[in-house]
Amino acid sequence: MTVQPEQMTPQSGPAGGKARSVYLSLRGEISSGTYAPGATLPSEAKLAAAHDVSRVTVRRALAALSDEGLVETRGGAGTRVTGGTGGVPLSADIALPHLFQMGRETTARLLSFSYVAPPAPVAAALDLPAGARVQRATRIRLSEGRPFSHLTTYVPEEISSHYDETDLAQSPLLQLLERSGTRIEAAAQSVTATAATPDVAEALGVTLGAPLLSLTRTVRDAGGRGVEYLSALYVPELFRLDMTLSRVRDGGEGHWRPVIGEGA
Amino acid sequence: MTVQPEQMTPQSGPAGGKARSVYLSLRGEISSGTYAPGATLPSEAKLAAAHDVSRVTVRRALAALSDEGLVETRGGAGTRVTGGTGGVPLSADIALPHLFQMGRETTARLLSFSYVAPPAPVAAALDLPAGARVQRATRIRLSEGRPFSHLTTYVPEEISSHYDETDLAQSPLLQLLERSGTRIEAAAQSVTATAATPDVAEALGVTLGAPLLSLTRTVRDAGGRGVEYLSALYVPELFRLDMTLSRVRDGGEGHWRPVIGEGA
DNA sequence: AAAATCTGTCCTTTCCATAGGACAGGTTTT
DNA sequence: AAAACCTGTCCTATGGAAAGGACAGATTTT
Numbered sequence: 023m024t025v026q027p028e029q030m031t032p033q034s035g036p037a038g039g040k041a042r043s044v045y046l047s048l049r050g051e052i053s054s055g056t057y058a059p060g061a062t063l064p065s066e067a068k069l070a071a072a073h074d075v076s077r078v079t080v081r082r083a084l085a086a087l088s089d090e091g092l093v094e095t096r097g098g099a100g101t102r103v104t105g106g107t108g109g110v111p112l113s114a115d116i117a118l119p120h121l122f123q124m125g126r127e128t129t130a131r132l133l134s135f136s137y138v139a140p141p142a143p144v145a146a147a148l149d150l151p152a153g154a155r156v157q158r159a160t161r162i163r164l165s166e167g168r169p170f171s172h173l174t175t176y177v178p179e180e181i182s183s184h185y186d187e188t189d190l191a192q193s194p195l196l197q198l199l200e201r202s203g204t205r206i207e208a209a210a211q212s213v214t215a216t217a218a219t220p221d222v223a224e225a226l227g228v229t230l231g232a233p234l235l236s237l238t239r240t241v242r243d244a245g246g247r248g249v250e251y252l253s254a255l256y257v258p259e260l261f262r263l264d265m266t267l268s269r270v271r272d273g274g275e276g277h278w279r280p281v282i283g284e285g286a
Numbered sequence: 287m288t289v290q291p292e293q294m295t296p297q298s299g300p301a302g303g304k305a306r307s308v309y310l311s312l313r314g315e316i317s318s319g320t321y322a323p324g325a326t327l328p329s330e331a332k333l334a335a336a337h338d339v340s341r342v343t344v345r346r347a348l349a350a351l352s353d354e355g356l357v358e359t360r361g362g363a364g365t366r367v368t369g370g371t372g373g374v375p376l377s378a379d380i381a382l383p384h385l386f387q388m389g390r391e392t393t394a395r396l397l398s399f400s401y402v403a404p405p406a407p408v409a410a411a412l413d414l415p416a417g418a419r420v421q422r423a424t425r426i427r428l429s430e431g432r433p434f435s436h437l438t439t440y441v442p443e444e445i446s447s448h449y450d451e452t453d454l455a456q457s458p459l460l461q462l463l464e465r466s467g468t469r470i471e472a473a474a475q476s477v478t479a480t481a482a483t484p485d486v487a488e489a490l491g492v493t494l495g496a497p498l499l500s501l502t503r504t505v506r507d508a509g510g511r512g513v514e515y516l517s518a519l520y521v522p523e524l525f526r527l528d529m530t531l532s533r534v535r536d537g538g539e540g541h542w543r544p545v546i547g548e549g550a
Numbered sequence: 551a552a553a554a555t556c557t558g559t560c561c562t563t564t565c566c567a568t569a570g571g572a573c574a575g576g577t578t579t580t
Numbered sequence: 581a582a583a584a585c586c587t588g589t590c591c592t593a594t595g596g597a598a599a600g601g602a603c604a605g606a607t608t609t610t
Contacts, residue, residue, distance in 0.1 A: 038302020039567065039596095043484055043494055050483035054517075055405025065586060076569045081587090097587045098576035113476075141319025209531045209542065212377075214522040215479035215497040219314035220307050230307055233479040233497030236522070253318075258478040258500070267473045278473065280544035303566095303597065329556055340599045345557090361557045362606035 036082055037230075040075045044083035047073065052092055052103055062100040063093065112165055113262045131169075132191045133160040133225065137179060144176045147240045148248030156251075157182035159190055162225055169226045170260035172234075176251040195250060196241070205244040212238050213263065216255065226257055233258060300346055301494075304339045308347035311337065316356055316367055326364040327357065376429055377526045395433075396455045397424040397489065401443060408440045411504045412512030420515075421446035423454055426489055433490045434524035436498075440515040459514060460505070469508040476502050477527065480519065490521055497522060 036042040048069075051057050064072065069080045084101055087093045095101040112128075140148070140156045150156070156176045163171040175195055184202030200206055216236045223230045234255045241250040256263075267278035300306040312333075315321050327333070330348065334341045348365055351357045359365035376392075404412070404420045414420070420440045427435040439459055448466030464470055480500045487494045498519045505514040520527075531542035 036302075036567090038300075038306065038495075041567075042302065046481055046483050046495055047485075050486075055407050058406050067586085078568060078570085082567085095587075096577085098585085099578070100586065111478075142322050143319045206533045208533065208545075211529045211531060213477060213499070213527040213529075214375075214525070215499040215520075216522060217310055217497045219310050221311075222314075231302075231310055231495065231497075233481045233495075235477070235479040235499075256479075258480060261478070263477040265475045265477075267475060269470045269472065281472075300597095305597080331556080340601095342600085343598060346597085359557075360607085362555085363608070364556065 036086055041079045041082040041086075044069070044073050044075060044080055045086050048083060048087060049092065052087075057103050059103050059105045062102050065100060111258075111260050111262050112170060113264050115264050128163050128165045130191065131162045131164065132187070133162055135159050135187050135190070140176060144251045147251050148176070148178060150178065150248075155179045161190075165260060168260065170257045172222050172226055172255040174253045177249065181249055199249060204249055206249065207242055207244045209239050209241045218255075222255055226255070228257060235261065235263065237263070300350055305343045305346040305350075308333070308337050308339060308344055309350050312347060312351060313356065316351075321367050323367050323369045326366050329364060375522075375524050375526050376434060377528050379528050392427055392429045394455065395426045395428065396451070397426055399423045399451050399454070404440060408515045411515050412440070412442060414442065414512075419443045429524060432524060434521045436486050436490055436519040438517045441513065445513055463513060468513055470513065471506055471508045473503050473505045482519075486519055490519070492521060499525065499527065501527070
């Protein structure tokens with residue numbers, strides 16, 4: 023018999039209601055270090071009293087945590103926090119957002135590929151005239167077999183004609199664009215968080231409404247024309263965006279300057 | 287009678303179950319531009335059929351969207367997407383993450399202030415010896431009266447002795463540290479997403495489990511010693527992290543270089 | 551004016567989350 | 581060995597979420 027590495031489901035948890043409340047509360051206290059690895063949680067009865075819920079509800083929350091491997095509960099004795107928080111997430115430096123050659127394998131899978139009328143935000147970001155069409159491709163990136171990122175790219179039709187579906191499944195989009203003569207110059211990124219919609223949740227293997235790191239990027243060429251609009255969603259348990267800053271003293275409040283080299 | 291600006295509750299929505307599914311699905315299609323502002327949504331019957339739920343459930347989802355001001359439903363006619371998505375979020379450039387002088391007022395409120403034993407992650411990040419104590423302060427930042435950020439800072443006890451509780455309520459922490467002689471040099475940031483725990487959800491006026499942008503920063507002085515550990519949570523509807531990048535061609539895959547000046 | 555379509559409302563029924571309690575059996579402490 | 585404590589399991593009862601259907605009234609289209 024072969025021992026399989028535990029396939030952990032990130033961000034499962036109860037759907038809603040009090041069980042979710044207790045679950046989130048405990049998960050927060052574990053990851054913030056209030057309950058250190060190895061420590062024993064309060065008994066189910068005490069947790070029930072503390073959160074003002076029934077023991078059934080506490081057990082649901084604990085079961086969810088146990089499923090994710092965050093805690094280990096031994097019958098008779100208490101419930102203990104396991105050591106590993108579940109593997110170190112991929113960490114992308116801000117300067118190299120799409121190179122993951124940190125010893126870890128990432129593969130891509132093309133989910134959909136079509137030419138459509140651009141949604142309003144995309145048309146606005148790329149300065150597209152009314153009636154223009156774009157190529158839309160949705161891809162999933164996997165690390166160690168687990169999907170950690172959901173990418174949707176929009177490229178104006180004229181530019182996208184230099185490559186096809188099979189190219190896209192293999193090479194990064196920017197590489198394809200540069201190979202076909204587009205001189206990529208600048209990009210504007212915006213980072214936020216969003217809740218997983220049903221389609222994304224299914225594709226990423228995540229609970230409905232689970233928090234995701236959201237990154238939208240508009241890429242422009244030397245002429246200032248928009249060549250790519252990217253909407254990326256990352257599973258936070260598996261992906262971080264890192265950056266190193268150095269302080270600039272300028273008399274007043276001071277500000278930060280990003281450091282270019284390797285992040286960590 | 288005075289017209290009040292609509293105070294919008296971000297990320298309310300049904301707690302769990304199918305109503306939440308429909309709610310998230312529609313909200314995604316609205317913000318992604320599939321349903322443009324002014325357009326009429328499919329009828330409740332059609333939405334029920336499309337999502338394979340009952341009309342009651344669809345109505346729950348629509349009611350939530352209507353509460354947030356995303357849609358407007360006129361009896362007899364359909365439900366239309368309203369124009370304003372609800373105000374432009376604060377946008378912080380990565381180089382100036384804590385200056386929000388973009389014409390908008392932000393105020394702070396001190397929630398808690400105490401000296402505690404550092405949680406394991408904090409002790410590790412700041413290289414604290416066992417038994418060391420830190421000052422922990424939790425603050426809320428508000429923009430236009432709405433809380434948009436939840437900050438918890440940890441500062442080693444020796445360093446924190448140069449200022450007190452009232453200083454903290456007024457000035458940014460880094461300024462206080464610099465004023466007292468600490469030479470701040472570098473910082474490492476990590477950005478992800480998290481779900482709102484009960485305490486944070488209440489402080490920010492957000493639903494339990496709502497997605498939040500999470501930023502953790504470790505600040506070091508010239509000697510490489512950790513002087514501050516910051517854990518910041520932002521409401522995504524009210525806050526974005528922006529950055530401008532310029533492309534560097536280096537023969538191979540190419541990478542990005544952050545631009546220092548103003549972001550947008 | 552008539553027909554089609556849509557929202558607003560009310561109804562009953564089913565299913566699941568939760569509360570609250572009881573008891574067996576394992577584990578730790580005394 | 582005994583006592584205290586804990587988890588595992590089973591029970592009943594209740595409330596809310598959801599399904600599914602029906603009808604009134606408003607709006608739009610024909």
